[in-house]
Amino acid sequence: MKVLKLVFVLVCFQHALAQDYFPKNEGVKQTFKSYIALTHATIYSSSTQKIENATLLLKDDKIIDIGTAITLPKDTKIIDVTGKFIYASFIDLYSEFGINKQQKKSNSGPAPQYNSERNGYYWNDHIRADFNAYQNLAYDDKTAKELREIGFGTVLSHLNDGVVAGTGVLWTLNDNESNATRIVNKKISQHFTFNRSSYSNQSYPSSLMGSMALLRQFYHDADWYAKGGSKTKDFTLEAFNENKTLLQIFNAGDKLNALRAAKIGDEFTIKYIIKGSGNEFERINEIKKTNANFIIPIKFPEAYDVSDPNLALQVALGDMRFWNQAPYNLKLLNDNGISFSITSADLKSPKDFLTNLRKAVSLGLPKEKALAALTEIPANWAKQTLLGSLKKGNLANFIITSGDLFDEKTTVIENWVQGNRYAIEKINPLEIKGAYELTITSSEGKNTYDFTIEGDTNKPDAKISQGSLVYGTKISYTEPWVTLVIKSKDTISNKFIRLTGIKNEIGLSGKAILENGLEGIWEATPKKVENKKEEAKKDTNQLTTKFFELTxxxxxxxxxxxxxxxxxxxxxxxxxxxxxxxxxxxxxxxxxxxxxxxxxxxxxxxxxxxxxxxxxxxxxIIDEHSHIAISNGVNEGGQNSSAEVTIEDVINSEDSNIYRNLAGGVTSANLLHGSANPIGGRAAFIKLKWGYAPEEMLVKDAPKYIKFALGENVKQSNWGDYARLRFPQSRMGVEQVYEDYFSRAIAYQKEWADYKTKKTKTIPRFDIELEVLAQILNKKRFITCHSYVQSEINMLMKVANKYGFQIKTFTHILEGYKLADKMAAHGVGGSTFADWWAYKFEVNDAIPHNAALMNKEGVTVSINSDDAEMSRRLNQEAAKTVKYGNISEETAWNFVTLNPAKLLQVDDRVxxxxxxxxxxxxxxxxxxxxxxxxxxxxxxxxxxxxxxxxxASKNEAVQKERNELINLMLDAKNKGLKTQEPKKKSTGHYHCDTLGDRCKETHYKYN
CATH class of the missing domain: 2.30.40.10 (Urease, subunit C, domain 1)
Incomplete structure (x- = not known):
């Protein structure tokens, strides 16, 4: 009998070899051309409508019917999905999937590029409205498979590059078809960012405020072009105007940038869909006021490895707190009635998507809201009535899951895209988990082992033992095939027993190759298990959930x-x-x-x-010259005039220097552009309302100022030889810049006057830069000018006299004492340092008596900081003038209070x-x-x-919260969760000559 049984097993095994038991590669695809019915499923036809024991009837790429009492056509192929759930496949409105990216522009040399390289297109290469994603597609099977495995069936692909990044395409993740069939809408969206294009080295813009100004000017130019203002063809403007009715999607990348994007949208009556960053909850009230729709990534930060107490000191409290709070972002957005869809963008691995989604649901995001954000909401925004829900006539885009989508143990089993079936797992897999008795029989005899299979069916773990002896074992299972490698009990040499076989009705059986090469057979028979109630096991990976309070x-x-x-x-x-x-x-x-x-x-x-x-x-205290609380660049140095940019766009309410200044008695600050060009950007006068939003800090009705500059910086003396290409390169050239621009502004005003009085029919181009310069001529905007050398100071006053306006303030003005009488006659004030000198050549003649000497001549004098550290001790800077100038204490105090208020023309208020x-x-x-x-x-x-x-209490609270968060992070590490290395985020300080951005927006987690 035993011999017959052995022969039977071998025959079965050989017969199995001859059959096509092996599935196709993971992600197997099947196309059905007849009717298919998926029966006995729990179907979510929408985010709120659930149908139990339902049938989904399909034909080709469409849903024919759905319900519990469907009459199936003859010859319908039936797929029993008892116990499974069916949902509409997800839609991602923010993806770069399949975009055939161009070769990025390499730095061709050390010299800057000031002009566009493209003829017939817009003057700035960072505007790429002419790019169409549908013309630059390269379908990626591997990435499509990864996205399908986490539930996505449709994505909106675009190129995330440039201030205006072109159009996006909506297409399906359907490997079986051509792009022509996959594409649902070839031009569905137009995309925007605050970032330069990586395909151009053009110098402008070089800052966030420059990007915002460029975008504004582009909108004006597009409107002017549409009205027939241009005599030449511009392919970029034409493309943009053609696409104005599409979805307008703005990649903000930060909560404050989201507010900035919404601000531009309001100015031009555009409702952007804003792609967020996951920190929107930190400014939830302001985010809500935008009334914008948001696309939200669910990238959650990993805990910091704070095992080393010294390294832990490098992690700011804000960063620790963000690790705790970020998973609540979607809940808080929903609680505040903010409409959002969810994207897989920004994740390190697609595998994190469902894990993070389920975490957000476990922390309070309602399941129906999460499902809607993945299906109905993006479909509605994209105006796709055939996607996002399961109903008659819709595209057959759906997923089959092993259970409730939001259960952590649920897996996506299949994803159907346009009626094409993509199997990720077996719908009804042969279960192999359990306890067995393993017998290996060969000519040498028979050996019996205890054999246990645990873990996930698709990735099982095996344990083989004989008494107290445990063998090293590796198992793999691809239904119905099982492969086992068992390390020999001979621990001196590396020898292995290899088993291959199949899952059958009896158990497991197949062929064995012993460590000496002999062949045999094996079988694993399930052991009888007593029905014992399993004790609930505590999930050791579950962290204590506590939401640390927002501040x-x-x-x-x-x-x-x-x-x-x-x-x-x-x-x-x-x-x-x-x-x-x-x-x-x-x-x-x-x-x-x-x-x-x-x-x-x-x-x-x-x-x-x-x-x-x-x-x-x-x-x-009022700081007349400050660079605190500014985001992503204090200089827009890509051109010799940047009058179009404004610091009001980039106020950073999260800068800890605000709090430090308050601790030093500062209540107001005039935030100035740097000194990279003769005509800089516009200023922002703020009150240091710690905790308030940027717009709440801005004193909107204060007189408006602009930064001019003279001296070494504007003629690029210290920029390096290769960078010295931009006009001007001399001090006399600086004067010519002013002459040229004010002459242009006069001509610009006349051009508009002639148009408004109908002397000409051609509409002039609205130019933000010249509009601002015209404000100066009309005494509606005032100049504060970075200055050192008396000859240039004298020059600019003469230019002002020539064009009929007054310089309001010379800042720095370290040679002011040499011509204080002329300054008084002109009516210009001096905002200076108390005792800075000789830090560069043009400052060699500075003296600490400067403030007192100017004051003696009747000049309105203030002491400023130009530095985030000095601004915290301006009271002591004012005191220095008593020492050096022998002036009264009251006069010295007015140098940092009343006098800067006078220079800024707010002395009626502060x-x-x-x-x-x-x-x-x-x-x-x-x-x-x-x-x-x-x-x-x-x-x-x-x-x-x-x-x-x-x-004292705040410091104590900070330390207490840090300790709590550190313990939670240590707990996360001990439970095997991923951690990241502690990193100190150095933000730097802006000064007049800071080029680029040393204070990245990632700074928003200061200690």
């Missing part, structure tokens, strides 16, 4: 709630009014509704009383303590000019933004 901004020392306006009464202070009243002793100051309402003694009110006995109350002015005040521990003085409270418009009394 504004969401970094260390941020506020859980945005600070609110209060009614405050400072009692018995030494008040430095900055006005004719001088310094008042033991005086009260009442603040109501953000204004100073009363100054006097023994004031009585219901306000919160702040005892200021023995302390000094002053107006808040700069002194006077009834009716904004309540921007600082309470100092002692005389504010003392090196021992500390700002104890810094108040802006009646809101306390810095309070030294809270510092």
């Amino acid at each position: 504004y901004p969401n970094i260390a020392f941020g506020n859980v709630q945005k600070p609110k306006q209060e009614t405050l009464l400072f009692k018995n202070a030494t008040v430095w009014t900055g006005e004719k009243e001088g310094i008042l002793q033991e005086t009260d100051v009442l603040i109501e509704n953000g204004k100073i309402t009363k100054i006097g003694k023994n004031l009585v009110t219901n306000a919160r009383i702040i005892d200021a006995t023995g302390k000094h109350l002053t107006a808040g 700069g002194s303590i006077k009834v009716g002015k904004d309540a921007d005040v600082v309470l100092w521990s002692t005389n504010p000019l003392s090196i021992y003085a500390k700002a104890e409270k810094t108040v802006i418009e009646g809101i306390v933004f810095y309070d030294i009394e809270q510092e």
